[in-house]
Amino acid sequence: MHINWKPGDWAVYRKSKSGANPGRRAAQVVASPKGETYGYVVDKFWVVDEVLPDGHLRLVTAKGKVHTIEADDPNLRRPSLLQRFLWRERFAMVEASRGDYSNRTRGNAIGV
Numbered sequence: 001m002h003i004n005w006k007p008g009d010w011a012v013y014r015k016s017k018s019g020a021n022p023g024r025r026a027a028q029v030v031a032s033p034k035g036e037t038y039g040y041v042v043d044k045f046w047v048v049d050e051v052l053p054d055g056h057l058r059l060v061t062a063k064g065k066v067h068t069i070e071a072d073d074p075n076l077r078r079p080s081l082l083q084r085f086l087w088r089e090r091f092a093m094v095e096a097s098r099g100d101y102s103n104r105t106r107g108n109a110i111g112v
Helices: 081-086 088-105
Strands: 010-019 027-031 038-051 056-060 066-070
Antiparallel strands (some): 010 038, 027 038, 056 066
16 A cells, blocks of 8 residues: 655654664564574654655654655554554654754755
8 A cells, every 4th residue: 555655744664673682662572593682673763854756755763863765665654543642752852853954954965
């Protein structure tokens, strides 16, 4: 199903990670064959900054990092109504940093 995204939309991205100590938000934790590390996924809370002409999305994190993801990436989804309520503080942090990011990068040709 194709979802139409627009700037300001909240998004949840399920990111695969690995490490020796999964955090408390880690889900689907699986030990490596020898048990030294774990594979897991973590939900990341991002806000759509821009819908690019090629169909990709520019997403901003709470710390101001920018990610470019395909709009139909299976790991990208909209939060449910309950998730929007439970995670509203996380999205508020991202929206606050998004305003700072927009002000810092307007007119900046580096990386274009």
